Amino acid sequence: MTNKKLNRALSIAPMLDWTDRHYRYFARLMSANTVLYTEMVTTGAIIHGQGDYLAYNEEEHPVALQLGGSNPKDLATCAKLAFERGYDEINLNVGCPSDRVQNGRFGACLMGEPQLVAECVDAMKQVADIPVTVKTRIGIDEQDSYQFLTDFVDSVKAVGCDTFIVHARKAWLQGLSPKENREIPELNYERVYQLKRDYADLNISINGGVKTLEDSLTHLEQLDGVMIGREAYQNPYLLAKVDQIIYGDDKPVITREQVIEQMMPYIEQHLAQGGRLNHITRHMIGLFQGLPGSRGWRRHLSENAHKAGAGVSVIWDAVARMELSRPPADVTFYPNNNL
Known part of the structure; x- marks a missing residue:
């Protein structure tokens, strides 16, 4: 197109x-x-x-x-x-x-x-x-x-x-x-x-x-x-x-989890071509901006995505870090929620 x-x-x-x-x-x-x-x-x-x-x-x-x-x-x-x-x-x-x-x-x-x-x-x-x-x-x-x-x-x-x-x-x-x-x-x-x-x-x-x-x-x-x-x-x-x-579409709003999942094939292709993980994750740092636990997400990506050999597991580990830092009563990331 x-x-x-x-x-x-x-x-x-x-x-x-x-x-x-x-x-x-x-x-x-x-x-x-x-x-x-x-x-x-x-x-x-x-x-x-x-x-x-x-x-x-x-x-x-x-x-x-x-x-x-x-x-x-x-x-x-x-x-x-x-x-x-x-x-x-x-x-x-x-x-x-x-x-x-x-x-x-x-x-x-x-x-x-x-x-x-x-x-x-x-x-x-x-x-x-x-x-x-x-x-x-x-x-x-x-x-x-x-x-x-x-x-x-x-x-x-x-x-x-x-x-x-x-x-x-x-x-x-x-x-x-x-x-x-x-x-x-x-x-x-x-x-x-x-x-x-x-x-x-x-x-x-x-x-x-x-x-x-x-x-x-x-x-x-x-x-x-x-x-x-x-x-x-x-x-x-x-x-x-x-x-x-802004545009009046009636489709469902994509969740943050769905954004991450849909980024994965693109990231894996980038890594397979010799690219580094942080080339992409640096743009994703703010995905959870303003939510409880977002500091854990940002910190884990910032500290690990630039390392040689870093793969997509770093991203899911960052999600887990975010989960661990949330108040117990807060909604969990899984399954497909509407964060």
Whole structure:
């Protein structure tokens, strides 16, 4: 299955070192509809790198590739490859504020070069018959007026881009770390709502500070989509009710036990190919977030999954550790319960 029709009501943000193909496979088990984004991949890595930076699992659809770059020709080369590989969307990063990204002349600093962004988007649209979208901020440094944002949107819209994912904070290009840029600049949700009111023909999703599905429903009253970042990684079971609450499906909610069981063939295949257990279990650490005994689960995985020869028994041992640390009156993990 390729190029699945996208409903961006809910998506998971591209997060460097986090949203790799193992996390995306894991996330897909909990939600069939959520749009998943790759980590940002630079054009240089795809064109000149030694590895396969476009690899993904077919089960991940709908899946979007986020590209980092500012050379229209290079972006077009990568977009064509991504289209041929079956990605459902290509997203241009115009939001990352890190020094390394700025030195490469891409990310949030591109907000200051809207015509270049338009050229990049146009070049990709010419070679890829899938949506080409832009993830941006509401502003950069002192350029944070609503006029600045609409001028940017107008320029990119002019080449046919109809989908924008807007992180509702501006970015400080100097003086703040990427982590601080996710927390210190104030959230301005109303700015994004206003953008949708003024550009009703565009598909506008919001990103930044969203922690619950209830928050998401509130945003969806005003917007087309919500993108959740760190919360969906640190508390991944949040995704288990997305299909029901956000997309209106009436299927049963998958249990945590079922998630683990359905991960097992994937993990065993990864190990058989020479991979290490912690490459996958690091993404599963938060599966029991907030439940009694979850510390035992996290600790056992953290202390044992990285060891040479670690196999799937480590995961079931981690479940047992969690069981042992629960109050006696608490519900047991087996058989299929609805934790």
